[in-house]
Amino acid sequence: MANRKTLSGGSAAFHGTRHAHARCVGRALGRAEELCRQRGARLTYMRRRVLELIWDSHKAVKAYDLLDRLSDSEKSVRPPTVYRALEFLMVHGLVHRVDSLNAFVGCSGSDEQHNAQFLICQECGEVSEMDGAMIGQAVARQAAEAGFNVRRQMVELHGECPGCAAK
Numbered sequence: 001m002a003n004r005k006t007l008s009g010g011s012a013a014f015h016g017t018r019h020a021h022a023r024c025v026g027r028a029l030g031r032a033e034e035l036c037r038q039r040g041a042r043l044t045y046m047r048r049r050v051l052e053l054i055w056d057s058h059k060a061v062k063a064y065d066l067l068d069r070l071s072d073s074e075k076s077v078r079p080p081t082v083y084r085a086l087e088f089l090m091v092h093g094l095v096h097r098v099d100s101l102n103a104f105v106g107c108s109g110s111d112e113q114h115n116a117q118f119l120i121c122q123e124c125g126e127v128s129e130m131d132g133a134m135i136g137q138a139v140a141r142q143a144a145e146a147g148f149n150v151r152r153q154m155v156e157l158h159g160e161c162p163g164c165a166a167k
């Protein structure tokens, strides 16, 4: 086993509504700033704002909700502006697109390129990222055996988080 210093070590964590979420946001923004500094990329006002809004909760956020919320405070925000910011955040691995929901979540995983798996609670909508490198490799291997060239992996699991399952 490689010595991986990720937060989760491959297991996902659900937060529920009652936790110190400001800490999650602070960590995400700090990471974004650090990463952009390292890569010489600019975390512009709009990119940072979009990231903040996505991290408003652990639920996935749709682009038009972002647009709505940005437009309250800044009248002239147009869809391409939001999409460009999202594109930047995705390229730098700061957010992921959850395909089935057509929505975005903040990345809570490692800085390396990673194939995350997503646990999606159908009750409360919380999405948890599972950075299971072995799962990603197994899927890629099986696909390769079929002669399939994988460009992108998106593994989604739909069900109930611990909090909702206990209700």
Ligand SMILES: [Zn+2]
Pocket: 015, 019, 020, 021, 022, 024, 025, 058
């Ligand atoms: Zn949180």
Ligand SMILES: [Zn+2]
Pocket: 093, 096, 107, 108, 109, 110, 114, 116, 129
């Ligand atoms: Zn991630």
Ligand SMILES: [Zn+2]
Pocket: 121, 122, 123, 124, 125, 126, 160, 161, 162, 163, 164, 165
């Ligand atoms: Zn739930």
